[in-house]
Amino acid sequence: MILRLALGLFAALALALFVQPQAARAAYPCPGGPGPGEVQVGVSGGSHGVAAVPICDRAQGGGGGGGSEVYYRYGSIAWHPDADDVWMEGSYDGPNTAERTALAACNQAMGGGCTSIGEWHNSSMRIFRDRSGALWSGWHGDGGVHSKKTLADCSAKQLLPCEVLGTYSSSKNRHLPKPTARKLYAVGAWVEGTEGFDSRLYIASGQRDAATAERLALDACTKATRQRCAILAFVGNGVIQTYRLGTGDQSATVESNAKRAAQAAQANCKKRGQACTLQRVYDSRTPGEFVHDFMAPAAK
Incomplete structure (x- = not known):
């Protein structure tokens, strides 16, 4: 009798990341979105079909220091389960526009069905690919603690570590996939x-x-x-x-x-x-x- 080893298909499940701030200025999860005196700086732990958790910081902490004025640069990424790349828009000086623009570009290319991973500012977002082709997102601010956790979660149920598809700064103007990004x-x-x-x-x-x-x-x-x-x-x-x-x-x-x-x-x-x-x-x-x-x- 032949014993078969089925590695199986593991669904891409991203776990929400809940960590306490490690320093007074550390960003922190804010599941309900930014509240009074807060600004969303990133998102963490998302994958297709699993909502990402917003990451917030105090409104005065975005990237400046001392008493100087802080300049924000916002970015956002949209993706589709049938694409192995992402649509990124960035370098906006206010919220919402990057998210709206990235989502519109994705839906135009894919004919609908796109979702946004959210918005971040003055930092980077890292996108990972698992072995089956599903994409994962992890905020790369705060020294990469959130993106490292996302990589560990993505890699936990496969033989090789997940691949880094790209790291996108909120100050980057735009990234658009090639037509070959549509999955077969x-x-x-x-x-x-x-x-x-x-x-x-x-x-x-x-x-x-x-x-x-x-x-x-x-x-x-x-x-x-x-x-x-x-x-x-x-x-x-x-x-x-x-x-x-x-x-x-x-x-x-x-x-x-x-x-x-x-x-x-x-x-x-x-x-x-x-x-x-x-x-x-x-x-x-x-x-x-x-x-x-x-x-x-x-x-x-």
């Missing part, structure tokens, strides 16, 4: 459990809609095996790396590119103390439906 999805499904398992992974790739890729992969698996099937691998604008371990166990992992996917597979093999045989890599941007046979000699 790949999903791999196989028989759930050991009964009727055929050592194959059924892959639907090059789909603009994640739900369509899931349906095609599951339907192909069910039709071929007459068994209940489950999703093993899911990625947008990335790759599926298939491989076997020394004991004959079979698995697949996803990452943003082939190099990282190979490293992730090898890291899992090393963690289990087994040899690793890398097999075919399937790019989500290559359209088609594929059947990967883990036991075939040509699967390498």
Whole structure:
């Protein structure tokens, strides 16, 4: 009986960051937004489908010192679950405009469905990408304490650390994604459990809609095996790396590119103390439906 190692698809869940101020001037979470005498300087802990927590500071503390006048530069980022980049607007001298402009640019490019991560000033925002293609945001002010926490949360359930997509200063004028930022999805499904398992992974790739890729992969698996099937691998604008371990166990992992996917597979093999045989890599941007046979000699 073949034991299979399903790394699984971990949904991108960003945890709200609640930390007490470490110094008198430290920024702090303000879940309800800025109150009297406060100004929002950033947001922390957000990902697609999970609201970010605003970060506030006292209105006189934005970036100046002494009794001198403080000049604010506001920035904002909008994103879409089907894009692997962000729309950023910045260098505004007042609130709201950056957020409104970034959101409008995103919705125009994606045809709607964009959300804003909020607004920040006189500091930077860092964006991360996890292995499946989901984006995470972390405010990079206060010495990066919030962005480091976001990176740790993002990386906790995958074999390699999440990637830094970009760091955006509120004084930066604009960042717009390339057309290739729109995701194309790949999903791999196989028989759930050991009964009727055929050592194959059924892959639907090059789909603009994640739900369509899931349906095609599951339907192909069910039709071929007459068994209940489950999703093993899911990625947008990335790759599926298939491989076997020394004991004959079979698995697949996803990452943003082939190099990282190979490293992730090898890291899992090393963690289990087994040899690793890398097999075919399937790019989500290559359209088609594929059947990967883990036991075939040509699967390498």
